[in-house]
Amino acid sequence: MDAAFGRHSLCKGMSFLLSLLSLVDIITGGKKMLAFIRREIVFVIAAVAAVITAFFNPPSMAWIEGIDFRTLALLFSLMGVSEGLKSSGFFDAAAGRMMKSSGSFRTLSFLLVAIVFFSSMFFTNDVSLLMFVPFTMMLFDKEKIEEKYIIRTVVIETIAANLGSMTTPVGNPQNLYICSFFNVDAPSFFAAILPYSVVSALLIALLCRLFLWRKGSITEDEREVRKLDKERTLLYLFFLFIAMLSVFHVIDWKLLFISELVILIIFDRKILQRIDYILLLTFVAFFIFSVNLRSIESVRTFIESPMRNQPVLSSALVSQIISNVPAAILLSPFTDDFRGVLIGTDIGGLGTPIASLASLISMKFYFRRKEGRKGSYILLFTVLNFALLAVLFLMSCLMLE
Numbered sequence: 192m193d194a195a196f197g198r199h200s201l202c203k204g205m206s207f208l209l210s211l212l213s214l215v216d217i218i219t220g221g222k223k224m225l226a227f228i229r230r231e232i233v234f235v236i237a238a239v240a241a242v243i244t245a246f247f248n249p250p251s252m253a254w255i256e257g258i259d260f261r262t263l264a265l266l267f268s269l270m271g272v273s274e275g276l277k278s279s280g281f282f283d284a285a286a287g288r289m290m291k292s293s294g295s296f297r298t299l300s301f302l303l304v305a306i307v308f309f310s311s312m313f314f315t316n317d318v319s320l321l322m323f324v325p326f327t328m329m330l331f332d333k334e335k336i337e338e339k340y341i342i343r344t345v346v347i348e349t350i351a352a353n354l355g356s357m358t359t360p361v362g363n364p365q366n367l368y369i370c371s372f373f374n375v376d377a378p379s380f381f382a383a384i385l386p387y388s389v390v391s392a393l394l395i396a397l398l399c400r401l402f403l404w405r406k407g408s409i410t411e412d413e414r415e416v417r418k419l420d421k422e423r424t425l426l427y428l429f430f431l432f433i434a435m436l437s438v439f440h441v442i443d444w445k446l447l448f449i450s451e452l453v454i455l456i457i458f459d460r461k462i463l464q465r466i467d468y469i470l471l472l473t474f475v476a477f478f479i480f481s482v483n484l485r486s487i488e489s490v491r492t493f494i495e496s497p498m499r500n501q502p503v504l505s506s507a508l509v510s511q512i513i514s515n516v517p518a519a520i521l522l523s524p525f526t527d528d529f530r531g532v533l534i535g536t537d538i539g540g541l542g543t544p545i546a547s548l549a550s551l552i553s554m555k556f557y558f559r560r561k562e563g564r565k566g567s568y569i570l571l572f573t574v575l576n577f578a579l580l581a582v583l584f585l586m587s588c589l590m591l592e
Contacts, residue, residue: 231469233548237476237517244483257482262364262371263471264448268434269361271451273318274465275427279420282322285310296336300344300403301396303327307348308355308395312362313431316352316540316549324348324556336405338562343402346572347395349553350541350579354391356549357384357537360438361431363549364474365519365536370438373529377439383530386590387538387583394579426454477520485524498525503587506535507542507580514548515540534587541580544572 228235276282285306303323311319324345331341356362360370360380370380430451436442455462484490497505502522509518515536523532540547544554550572557568 231473233514234469234473234476237473237480241476241479241483244480244487248483248486253482253486254479258475258478259368259371261444262368263474264444265361265367265371265434265437266364266474267466267471268430268437268447268451269315269367270466270470271455271462272427272431272434273314274462275423275430275459276314277318277322278459278462278465279423279427280418281424281427282310284419286323286326296334296340296405297403299330300340300405301399303344304347304351304395304399304403308351308392311352311356312359315361316356316363316547317552319352319355320349320549320552320556324553328556328560338564339567340403340405342557342564342568342571345553345557346568346575347398347402349550349572350398350575351395352549352553353540353547354388354395354537354579357391357540358388359435361434363516363537363540363547365516366533367438368516368519369523369529369533369536372523374440375529375533379529380439380533383533384537387534387586390583390586391579394582398575423459430454474516474520477517480517481521481524484521491525494522494525498522498531502526502528502531503535503538503584503591506532507539507584510536510539510546511542512545514545516548530591534591538580538583538587541576541583543576544569546576550576 303326307319307323310322327344327348328341331344357366360366360375366380369375430447433442433447433450437444437447484494494505506515506518506522509522513521518539519532519536522536523529526532540549544550554568554572557563558565
């Protein structure tokens with residue numbers, strides 16, 4: 192009987208994985224699977240984890256019930272907003288305005304870090320880094336800035352993105368999921384997270400003062416900046432505002448999703464092609480993985496105790512291993528303390544390079560440099576990340592006692 196059950200679970204699990212891979216093949220237009228695995232390793236790991244744990248919890252309605260469609264819809268909408276603002280020239284205009292406001296390296300480096308910090312609150316940490324890390328390296332190369340300052344700026348920008356994004360529910364996916372899962376209202380969310388955001392801003396300003404205090408002027412940027420499409424910019428900023436209201440249940444998420452989808456289909460279909468559907472599938476796989484783990488009594492007992500006693504520490508530690516987004520999905524069902532998971536996974540984005548997937552974006556960009564010093568980058572990244580993680584964790588111990 193057990194053998195038959197195992198074979199049945201294996202067949203269903205493999206069927207699920209093959210279905211996912213078939214869908215991936217369709218989405219990627221038949222690209223080689225090996226190249227896809229290298230590029231989307233997080234999705235592959237999530238899918239494999241879902242399949243393996245399916246041996247203990249075969250496919251059923253519990254899988255469907257465990258998928259947070261509200262989070263998926265909000266994430267889809269926010270990706271549409273980010274891509275729409277990119278295509279409208281919004282980020283180019285912001286970069287151009289910033290260049291005109293700076294005359295020295297000190298001012299420019301501070302503005303670069305500041306714009307990453309604040310933009311990540313609304314456009315997510317990965318979008319901010321995708322936009323401004325390449326821009327930073329291109330600009331500093333043009334000005335012949337020493338490599339050590341390029342390393343310092345990119346590392347501090349990465350920290351700024353990970354800490355700035357925790358300030359709002361739309362800044363990163365785990366905040367979005369936690370607000371949805373625990374039904375968190377706006378006052379509760381900001382009361383929990385704003386003290387850490389304020390301290391993070393001060394810590395980042397201190398890092399700028401310690402590591403980016405270099406003399407030297409900056410020449411005026413002469414690159415041609417694409418003209419800002421004001422109508423499209425206003426449209427996507429409007430959808431961003433609606434998304435914020437949807438997160439806090441002021442507006443039904445279904446209304447946001449349907450209205451934005453209709454607008455994109457009618458007026459801006461190219462944006463639909465740029466949305467990261469693999470990320471959405473990654474969330475689906477992690478949802479199923481989490482449902483399956485909760486069905487295993489020994490695993491549930493193992494996780495419940497530390498989450499009951501040390502939710503911040505447990506969430507931060509798990510984030511170091513599997514990154515903060517899957518950590519939030521995995522651990523949230525084991526506690527009623529949304530603050531512990533929220534703070535733990537947000538500050539847990541610091542630390543190892545995989546603690547936040549956004550950190551890997553910066554690292555990938557920097558490692559492509561021929562002049563890059565990978566060892567120096569890893570060393571500075573590790574020292575600063577763990578130092579700030581320790582400070583913010585100590586703060587959580589003092590505030591949540």
